Amino acid sequence: MADFFELQDKAHTKTRTLVIYFLLAIICIVLAINVAVWFAGITAGMFAMPLSDWPYSSYSWLTTGAVLIVIFFASVIQSARLSSGGSAVAKMVGARHIKNTSRNTLERRLLNVVEEMSIASGMPMPTVYVMDEEQAINAFVAGLKPSMTALVVTRGCLEKLSRNELQGVVGHEFSHIFNSDMSINVRLIGILAGILFVGQMGYFLMRLLGRSGGFRSSRGSKNNSGNILLFVLVLGATLFAVGYIGLFFGRLIKASISRQREYLADASSVQFTRDVDGIADALVHIQQDANHGLLQNSHAEDMSHMCFQMPIKMSFSGLLATHPPIEDRVRALNPNYDFTQRKFTNTQNRAQNNVDNHRDKEPHFNQSQTATQNFATTAGFASQSDADFSSSKINSATSAVISSKHLPQQATADHLVASIGKPTDDNLKSAEIILNKIPQTIWQQSITDIKHSQLLIFSLLVHAEPDDWNTLKTFFKNKLTEQDFQQLVKWTEALLPLKGWIRLPLFNHVIPTLQLMTSDEKNNFFQDVLAIIKNNKTINLSEYLIYALLKHRLEPVVKRSRINSLKKIKTELEYLFATLVQASHTDPLTARQQFQSIMRQFALGEVSHINLENFDPVIVHSALLQISRLPPLLQKVVIQAMADCALWDKKVSIDEYELIRTVCDYLDAPVPVLIPESV
Structure with a gap:
């Protein structure tokens, strides 16, 4: 099976294929509209010429130019509207944002499922x-990159599904992100907007004539106005008919792209949750539900290829359906599934009862130090002396390491790379453990407003060294109000024993709130x-990475050209x-040898001597921005080399793990939470 980076590369190829389909559809539409204009002109008596002469006339060139301009601008405008990310699509369909602080039990259940899967998969x-007016069971994800994703569910999905079914649906949607x-x-919505706009324009002309009752004119212009009226009427009707050509091609393109991907997303969801019945029951539930997944939203056609189940009725469904039949999807998951034993009734009560029997109603967090120590043992953490590199001012202060003794022999680095974008139920279980170890008050209060989210980031930047903490106390006391200072001290002292393995989950938790800040x-x-x-x-690698991640997540996305050669980013590499080898080795000589060995693998010529004394957070951010401009297959080469370096001793320190995850974050490549069985 293709790994994450190969899927990314195929996605670029598939985008080019979409453009080819789009151009073929435009050619057909241009030809059809030319025939329509010729027919309307002949019918209205505005001109007389055989169809064979039409392509050489000025009318034909004007018609072709006008059609191309209309299609181009309609596509560009719609694409621009959606360029801000998944939230733009959610707003387009009138969905309501569910705040992280929601106390509604069903909304809380959904948020908890999404949080668990986000932590497990390493994805923001x-x-x-939620689409409050939609009683059908359906859902979709939208966005141009994982850090700009929106997950939209219907009211029916929220109220009618059990937790296991909901988890299966969310796992399916997450798989669309990973794949x-x-x-x-x-992008398909934007591309198809131009094709579909032609039919909408014809419909508009017919409506306009119907409302105006025709053109009012003087006697002298009666014949001319009658001809114009007839021309516009015939043109509107034919454009409306031609719109069905655009609709046909649009649905054909969506079906060719979407149908097989649904099988893959279903299978990936099962791999993630290890619960075949969850997603299978959700599909059968849709089949038995009175609404059958059909949406009433005016944009249901636009997003038909994005939904969990096809949201519109369709003729020629065997050819144009964006989703396989439900029976086929269920049989692909479980050939022995018994449809006769599944009868879904009193669905809202099922959902509510499921909430009452789970932590979703009121999460339980064990905050004892003993529980924390037990987790560290079961998760494979062991003590390790701090790295002290004479050539660097950066200390690798994290003492925890993650053992990799359960990895397949001679496949450690390959295994780590292969896990990117492919979380399993082990990762999901680990995420649940992490959520249950984070102090509840910190988890909840840190997202109440921007100020508290900032305080949490400040807390994550504090080291365990007493001298550093005492110095920063003075700094914070002079900067913060007394109330905020006491809050920060309380959080910091609660998190210091845990911080190595909860830093990234907590960081990701507050990012949506921090994104609300003004410039x-x-x-x-x-x-x-x-x-x-x-x-x-003492400068710690983790604080550099936190700064880099903040810049990446909070600053506006600037589209940059691709860098197709590793030689062009030699200094950044x-x-x-x-940085990675100094986090991996306690001996400067070993670190230097490892660095030289890795750089020789890239065959970039003579390796420079890197003085990390001058290294600062801004350099980290700039270097990662350059690396993110590589195409997917070259990104894989870099991550593979990082994994080889980190796993040279068959264990991964927290610093190594966070650096790999930070680089992958810049590449929009989600790294699952690290556990001994699968690293």
């Missing part, structure tokens, strides 16, 4: 929406983060691997 948590379907689906607030926040790093006596 999507913004969650690179999501960005293609959003000035973001600039001030970045200055505060840099000031905290500067005030730390040298900085990256110099």
